[in-house]
Amino acid sequence: MSTDSRSPAADAELQRALDAVGDPVRRSILRQLATADPWTIACGQFDLPVGKSTLTHHFRSLVEAGLLEQRDEGNRRMNRLMRAEFDRRFPGLLDLVLHDRSAT
Amino acid sequence: MSTDSRSPAADAELQRALDAVGDPVRRSILRQLATADPWTIACGQFDLPVGKSTLTHHFRSLVEAGLLEQRDEGNRRMNRLMRAEFDRRFPGLLDLVLHDRSAT
DNA sequence: GAGTATGTTCGACGTTGATCGAACATCCCA
DNA sequence: TGGGATGTTCGATCAACGTCGAACATACTC
Numbered sequence: 305m306s307t308d309s310r311s312p313a314a315d316a317e318l319q320r321a322l323d324a325v326g327d328p329v330r331r332s333i334l335r336q337l338a339t340a341d342p343w344t345i346a347c348g349q350f351d352l353p354v355g356k357s358t359l360t361h362h363f364r365s366l367v368e369a370g371l372l373e374q375r376d377e378g379n380r381r382m383n384r385l386m387r388a389e390f391d392r393r394f395p396g397l398l399d400l401v402l403h404d405r406s407a408t
Numbered sequence: 409m410s411t412d413s414r415s416p417a418a419d420a421e422l423q424r425a426l427d428a429v430g431d432p433v434r435r436s437i438l439r440q441l442a443t444a445d446p447w448t449i450a451c452g453q454f455d456l457p458v459g460k461s462t463l464t465h466h467f468r469s470l471v472e473a474g475l476l477e478q479r480d481e482g483n484r485r486m487n488r489l490m491r492a493e494f495d496r497r498f499p500g501l502l503d504l505v506l507h508d509r510s511a512t
Numbered sequence: 513g514a515g516t517a518t519g520t521t522c523g524a525c526g527t528t529g530a531t532c533g534a535a536c537a538t539c540c541c542a
Numbered sequence: 543t544g545g546g547a548t549g550t551t552c553g554a555t556c557a558a559c560g561t562c563g564a565a566c567a568t569a570c571t572c
Contacts (some may be wrong), residue, residue, distance in 0.1 A: 310439075310508045318508055319432065326426040327560080328419065348518060358561055360520055379518055379569050396500020404418050431530080452548060462531055464550055483539045483548055 321394050324369030329354055330362050331401050337372065337385040338402050346380035371398070425498050428473035433458055434466050435505050441476065441489040442506050450484035475502070 324330055329352060336350055347363055348356075363383075366372045370393065373384045390398050428434055433456060440454055451467060452460075467487075470476045474497065477488045494502050 314508050315432065315435070318504065319430075322426060322430040323559095326423075326430050328423065329560085331419070346518080354560085355562055356519065357521080357563075361560075363519095381519065394504055397504060400422065400498055400501060404422055427529095433530085450548080458530085459532055460549065461533075461551080465530075467549095485549065 317393070320369045321371075321390075321397060324365050324371055325397060325401055327362065327365070329358075330366055333362060333366065334371065334385065334398070334401055337383060338387070342384040343375065343377075343382045346377075346382055347374075348380070421497070424473045425475075425494075425501060428469050428475055429501060429505055431466065431469070433462075434470055437466060437470065438475065438489065438502070438505055441487060442491070446488040447479065447481075447486045450481075450486055451478075452484070 325334075332352060333350055337345065347359060350359070352359065354362075363372075363374070367374060371386060371390055373386050375382050375384070387398060429438075436456060437454060441449065451463060454463070456463065458466075467476075467478070471478060475490060475494055477490050479486050479488070491502060
């Protein structure tokens with residue numbers, strides 16, 4: 305059986321995307337972000353059961369995976385879900401997280 | 409900000425699916441399986457850089473996630489990729505793993 | 513300027529998961 | 543019946559990751 309292996313760079317990107325989406329706290333961030341208008345919600349305003357430093361960690365993951373974009377606005381750090389961009393790279397993945405209608 | 413939280417059962421299913429697909433060895437299994445006819449390939453015939461016991465572990469993950477099905481055939485354990493079934497539950501996810509054409 | 517709110521950085525901790533090797537079970541074949 | 547092949551189970555190990563709290567930086571407000 306011949307060694308499969310996609311292009312290593314492509315699989316590394318996929319790995320980061322799956323890792324980002326694979327954590328429940330991060331999925332919660334994505335869902336809450338999807339319900340709000342772009343740039344209207346700051347990091348501290350999410351309803352999440354983790355401390356501040358943990359939050360910072362999760363946001364970094366999401367940014368590195370290309371899932372969201374941040375912008376400083378005075379005191380606060382505002383967020384935008386990069387939906388179109390991410391859908392272009394990984395079609396269907398974000399929808400899976402946001403809709404999540406799997407058979408019970 | 410109101411607590412989001414999908415139906416917990418649904419998110420647990422999604423979690424298992426993402427976990428299953430989130431490991432490079434398991435992705436390799438899925439890809440090799442996708443190139444062969446159903447029930448034509450046994451567990452030991454994969455080109456993988458891990459030991460036997462590790463393999464068993466990965467196959468269990470994939471079965472529990474609903475990604476493949478196994479059947480004993482004498483000595484060997486044959487496999488079938490449950491493509492249609494999994495696509496129905498998580499549209500696009502398996503395609504993402506199999507095609508993996510992300511911009512380099 | 514003092515005090516408060518928002519985020520980040522850093523080090524530490526605990527858990528989880530991937531990995532291995534050895535022992536075992538099962539089946540096929542000579 | 544004995545030997546070889548295929549998988550599984552079990553216990554141990556190691557690395558990665560999510561989590562926290564304390565200290566720090568920065569910006570807004572009074």
